[in-house]
Amino acid sequence: MTIKTSRFAIVTDSTADVPIDTAESLNISVIPAVLTLDGETYVDGLDISRAEFYERMPDLRIPPTTAVPSVLVFEETYQRLFENGVERILSIHLSANLSGMFNTAEQAALNFDEQVKVFDSGQLTLGTGFQVIEAAQSIVNGLEFDQVVNTAKRFRERAYVLALIDRLEFMRRSGRVKWLRANIGDFLQIKQLVEVKDGLVNAVARTRTYTKAFEQLISIASTWKNIKRLAVLHSGAPEKAKELTERVVNLCPNPLMIVNITTVIGIHVGPGCVGLAVLTQD
Amino acid sequence: MSKPYKDIDPELRARLLEGAQEIDGATLSQLLFASLDWLRTNQQLVNSLNVFPIPDGDTGTNMVLTMQSAVDEINNISERSVGDVASAIAQGALMGARGNSGVILSQIWRGFAHVLENEEIMTAESFVSSLKEASKTAYKGVVRPVEGTILTVSKDISTEAQKALDGGITSTLELLERVVEAADDSVERTPDLLPVLKDAGVVDSGGKGLFFILEGMLRAAYRLPLDQPILSVQPLSLLDLDRAAESIEPGQDWEVIIDFSPEELLDLGPFYTKLEEIGTSIQVGEGDGMYRMHIHVQDEKEYEPIDYIKGLGTITNIAIENLMVQTAKPEQAHSLSDIRLQSIEPGEIAVVAVAPGMGLARVFASLGVTALIEGGQTMNPSTQEIMNAFENLPTDQVVILPNNKNIILAAQQATELTVKKVAVIPTVSVPQGIAAMFAWNSDGNFEATASAMAAALDSIQSAAITTATRSVEIDDVKVETGQVIGLLNGKLTCSGTSIEEVLIDILKEASTDKYEIITLYYGEDLNAMQANQLADIIRETYPKLEIEVHDGTQPHYQLILSIE
Missing domain, CATH: 3.40.50.510 (Phosphotransferase system, mannose-type IIA component)
Incomplete structure (x- = not known):
């Protein structure tokens, strides 16, 4: 591990889907989320690979569940950074509306006075990850802590996730979205486009077929302007992701990221989904 | 068509005409009750005037229920000026309107009532104005009025009424006579105005319903019975027996259907009278010297129609169904x-x-x-x-x-x-x-x-598969009663002997290979296994398409399909 020379540090969790090499090169500390499969507990991305998870998911007898890491894990992470000479920490996490991660981090932060600022990204997966990367980059660029926070805030307004949900049953079971109550999708096959915006998962469109939903996803993406970063997301669907990549690769001047999304979100959306995380600039 | 009121004793007629210069609220109520009775008596006949050979658009039933609601509303009011009664009719018809014909009928009553709003009695003049306003309101209620329908009939009777008034008629009853005749003629002309009617060999059902409403009034005025249809014998193909079984009332424990050929020419008057002693929901159809009789009877009376008809000729077929069991189904x-x-x-x-x-x-x-x-x-x-x-x-x-x-x-x-x-x-x-x-x-x-x-x-494209309720040729598709027929986007597209055959035809017609997914909703007449077999046939023909099968439980249509 490189020796931390910065006075400020960024902490996030594994649901932000920041690639490991990016996290290392920008000194981002990543707290892994926890999931339970058939009674056994795994650490996201460590004990179980994402590819393996999505492969096993359809055959699980008991629906998998996720857990927020304990307050202690956050405290230890913060503590270690302070011991290494960090003065202030910006801890960026997934939407507080959708997970207890933010609240757990806040509790841990109480032990460090004003030194830890916990930040609700209002996003999921790389919608959060992009904010994390931009904030970390601003530290590397030598900005003051307030400016780093402002960077995160500015990009929070410019991060957006659009996804195609292949099977609604997982999302419905998760109970995280209000519009997906009761018996929606009991009979007909439904492909659902969703967006993550202002901390919530909203319905964008519903179609009967994957192809129609896929084309709609691309047509929405093609309206996006001033794209700074773009990522193709998928839940154990590399072929679909490849197809999507080919269609959107020209939308972004920077290299495209392709991410098999965090198992913690995968549990709630099920396998076979694709999506885009985008960050725009002025 | 027979016009029994023409055979009325001239002396009686003259006396009645004289006594009916004007109509008060109570009389209008009585006339409306008669309308409903007469329409109900002829309900099945109106239902059978269906352009498409498919079991839908029960115009007769819709108009009866609309009129029933009007009658209920009359019974709710205490004031009895003609204006009050007309308003009640309009209000009741409005709330009870079912189907397109019911809605147009309710508009007719609305216009009718509008003119009479503050009137104590209805004179020949106000009768004519009401009919005029009735027709105008009906036309306005439809975005694209089509001639050869109930609208045309409403217009024709209004024109004729005006003519009669201009010719010096002052009795409302005499006006009604002319109106009923005009309605009759107008209904007969509907196939000349609307080609689909001509192709199907029927007159417009809504127009016919309006005719019965008016004729019922006239029959009541002449004290003629309202419970026995004049056109008592329909072609066999028009006899819609399935539907009759759907509204079962107490005392209708058995349904008996008898096919027979009478030894002598069947005298319908006594035939009906006898059947009415035995049961209800009587329908008689005729074709090629054969008759089919349908009746609902009480328990322990199920063999009476058979014994009776045995005496009239040769019975070729008997079907007896226990309606008590049918209604007891755990639906x-x-x-x-x-x-x-x-x-x-x-x-x-x-x-x-x-x-x-x-x-x-x-x-x-x-x-x-x-x-x-x-x-x-x-x-x-x-x-x-x-x-x-x-x-x-x-x-x-x-x-x-x-x-x-x-x-x-x-x-x-x-x-x-x-x-x-x-x-x-x-x-x-x-x-x-x-x-x-x-x-x-x-x-x-x-x-x-x-x-x-x-x-x-x-x-999307919508398709449906059902059984033809009669023989007809529409849009170059020839259909025999009992054949399987396919409708694509509401249009009769193909016919055949099996569901499989029609299903494949209709999918071909829909250019299905350009689509992604077919959803089959199977009706109450099919079970899941049959539906899945049909889905397999589609899979063989269109291996690239996704096929979904769901239980639709819809009546009449074996399959409803969505192609998208």
Whole structure:
């Protein structure tokens, strides 16, 4: 591990889907989320690979569940950074509306006075990850802590996730979205486009077929302007992701990221989904 | 057509005409009761005047129920001026309007009542003005008026009434005579104005219904019976026995159907009189010297019609069905109230859908529909029922999916009776309604959501497979009674001897290979295994397409298909 020379540090969790090499090169500390499969507990991305998870998911007898890491894990992470000479920490996490991660981090932060600022990204997966990367980059660029926070805030307004949900049953079971109550999708096959915006998962469109939903996803993406970063997301669907990549690769001047999304979100959306995380600039 | 009132004793007629210069409220009530009775007596005949050889558009039933609602409303009022009675008729017909013909009928009554609003009695002059206003209002109620329908009949009778008045007629009864004759002639001319009627070999059903309403009044005035149809014998192919079994009342324990050839020419008068002693729901059909008699009888009387008809000729076929068992089927266990519906918050956009069949109702519920109205092919919901569905929702933004071309007008009429903001999405089939649900967004902008839902109708093709209820040739498709027929986007497209054959034909006609997914909703006459076998046949023909099979439980249609 490189020796931390910065006075400020960024902490996030594994649901932000920041690639490991990016996290290392920008000194981002990543707290892994926890999931339970058939009674056994795994650490996201460590004990179980994402590819393996999505492969096993359809055959699980008991629906998998996720857990927020304990307050202690956050405290230890913060503590270690302070011991290494960090003065202030910006801890960026997934939407507080959708997970207890933010609240757990806040509790841990109480032990460090004003030194830890916990930040609700209002996003999921790389919608959060992009904010994390931009904030970390601003530290590397030598900005003051307030400016780093402002960077995160500015990009929070410019991060957006659009996804195609292949099977609604997982999302419905998760109970995280209000519009997906009761018996929606009991009979007909439904492909659902969703967006993550202002901390919530909203319905964008519903179609009967994957192809129609896929084309709609691309047509929405093609309206996006001033794209700074773009990522193709998928839940154990590399072929679909490849197809999507080919269609959107020209939308972004920077290299495209392709991410098999965090198992913690995968549990709630099920396998076979694709999506885009985008960050725009002025 | 026979006009029994023409055979009336001239002396009696003269006396009656003299005594009926004007009509008061009580008389108008009596006349309306007679209208309803006479229309009901001829209900099956009006039902059978169906352009398409498919079991839908029960014009007779819809008009009877609309008139029933008018009569109920008359019974609710205490004031009895002609204006009061006319207003009650208009109000009752408005709320009870079912089907397109019912809605137009309610508009006729609205115009009729408008002229009489403050009148104590109706004179020949005001009668003529009422008829004129009635026709005008009916035309205005339809976006694109079609001639050769009930509208034309309403116009023709108004013209004739004016002529009669100008010719010096002062008795309202004599005017009514002329009006009934004009209605009769006008109905007979409808096939000349509307080619589909001519092709199908029928007159317009709504116009015919209006004729019976008027003729019922005239028959009452002449003290003629109202419970025995004049045109008592219909062609066999028009005899719609299936449907008769659907409305079973107490005392109708057995259904007996007898085919026979009489030894001598059948004297219908005594034949009917005898049958009426035995039972109810009597229908008689004739074809090629053969007769078919249908009757509902009480328990332990089921053999009486057989004994009686044995004495008249040779019986070739007997069918006896126990209706007590039929009605005891546990269908009540599956009522719409068992279906879990999406809850809705004030300010959100709710969807009301008309669903023919429990299975389809469940599918609509699974797409987020907030309220369901039962109905469709055979039973069209009334304006009142639709309006109640709007009123019961906790939000004031509502979208309605009629899912049948014969319900759209009633839905539109219901929107005018509620203060809520309602958009009628003109879905003419269940698949269109389902397609519209995919564009629904409860949190969306109302106008944008409604127009997105309407736009979604074009994204799919709807098809249906049923059994032809009679022989006909329409749009170059020749159909025999009992054959399987296929409709594509509401148009008769093909016929054949098996569901498989018609299914393949219709998919070919729909250019199915250009689409992605076919959804089959199988009706109450098929089971899951049969439906899955049909799905397998489609898979073989279109291996690239996705096929989904769902239980629609719809009556009459073995299959409803969505191709998208």
